[in-house]
Amino acid sequence: MCLAVPMKIVEVNGDEGFVGSSGLKRKANFSLIKDPKIGEYVLLHAGFAIERVKEKEALKTLKILRDI
Amino acid sequence: MKYVDEFRNRRLIDKVAGEIRRAADPKRTYNIMEVCGTHTMSIFRFGLRSLLPENIRLISGPGCPVCVTPNEYIDKAIAIANMKNVIVATFGDMLKVPGSYSSLEKEKAKTADIRIVYSSLDALDLAKKHPNKEVVFLGIGFETTAPTVAQSVIIAGKSAVENYSVLCGHKTMPEVMEALVKDGPSAGSGPVLSKAAHGMSAASKDGSIKVDAFLLPGHVSAIIGLKPYGFLSKIYKKRCVVSGFEPLDIMQAILMIIRQARPEVEIQYKRIIEKNGNPLAKKSIKNVFEKCPSVWRGIGCVKNSGLKIRKSYGAFDAELRFKPRIKKTRDNTRCFCGYILKGLKTPYDCPSFARGCTPENPIGACMVSSEGTCAAYYKYGKDTLKPR
Secondary structure (H helix, E strand, C coil): CCCEEEEECCCCCCCEEEEEEEEEEEEEEECCCCCCCCCCEEECCCCEEEEEEEEHHHHHHHHHHHHH | CCCCCHHCCCCHHHHHHHHHHHCCCCCCEEEEEEEHHHHHHHHCCCCCCHHHCCCCCEEEEEEEEHHCCCCHHHHHHHHHCCCCCCEECCCHHHHHCCCCCCCHHHHHHHHCEEEEEECCHHHHHHHHCCEEEEEEEEEEECCCCHHHHHHHHHHHHHHCCCEEEECCEEHHHHHHHHHHHHHHCCCCCCCCCHCCCCCCCEEEEECCCCCCCEECCCHHHHHHHHHHHHHHCCCCCCEEEEEEHHHHHHHHHHHHHHHCCCEEEEEEECCCCCCCCHHHHHHHHHHHHEECCCCEECCCCEEEEEEEEEEEEHHHHHHHCCCCCCCCCCCCCCCCCHHHHHHCHHHCCCEECCCEEEECCCCCCHHHHCCCCHHHHEEEECCCCCCC
């Protein structure tokens, strides 16, 4: 139920727009995040972007894991 | 898929597994509860249990919203679905959940107009498309889903969609976790584990729950942040790590739990989680909902663990609008869901598991939901896994 998928913003029209991943395009509502921008990755849950994905943190986590 | 494939890297998973084996104290047992159903599915799907030493035990918790939705809610949804001129819109997982006397799936097969939707906004669109019908969305889920449903109510209010309402069954995680760590088997007002029901489980001989640490739910935490869990480490001395859902996330979170020098709440899922959560989502929840006592299937009533629609949005409250009347609810006594949701038993302990209770013919909700503990054990473990 709490499943959420990282998807890239491809279109923004106010609070609404589209996100995409692996050739899939999906309608999304951006009213729960501030200033959505095309190209950013967001976490999509039940049609809403609920949070941004932070690339810097993702890379840091992977570095920590590689350095173990 | 970006941010998914990197966190499924087999070589790195093996590396972390090796480090877990080195870091874990062989003289003690680590009982770690994964609270969220999405974690449970991921742990099974990627076979993570097999990578862990014997003394690290993963215990599934109450974090599957479909599983903890009580019969009373299903009975009310069915009563509304059978009213004239009503369309009930729901997430697909809810269809097969058995109520006291029927399920939404069975009612749909008769005459009820029940539609599966992916989002509350799809239900709102249905209401716009069918202005002469009443569209009722079944609002279930934890803090991850609650703001999305709150937004649908706010949007319905702004765009004057008067034929849309929500049957609110939302629940919140920290309160039920407190009930579990504080009261153990007697958490809530549900059944207490009888002596005869003891066996292989996370419960100790005196019936108290023995969870040393929690893998905290990543997406609930994306909304609420860390603060609501503070009591777990400060008062109850439980080690806590907010974890993502890919196999590397979960393995790293387990390593972080083992390495904690003293109990605290840490974040593994840093690419998503902000310490204070998502302020817009929290505000949305607060605007539309207020806290209330809530009944959890198998656990019973837990204070402040539910959300109900505020009076200011009362026009969108399906319970007020339709006042569904239901017969006395009844529970199936052959089902161990209550014990399983509390982490006191595993599906292997249930007399009905795979013998009468299957995903095709579920007796309990834990076998219905794709994220239910019994469904996970059935799909991935019924033939190959030994009870641990």
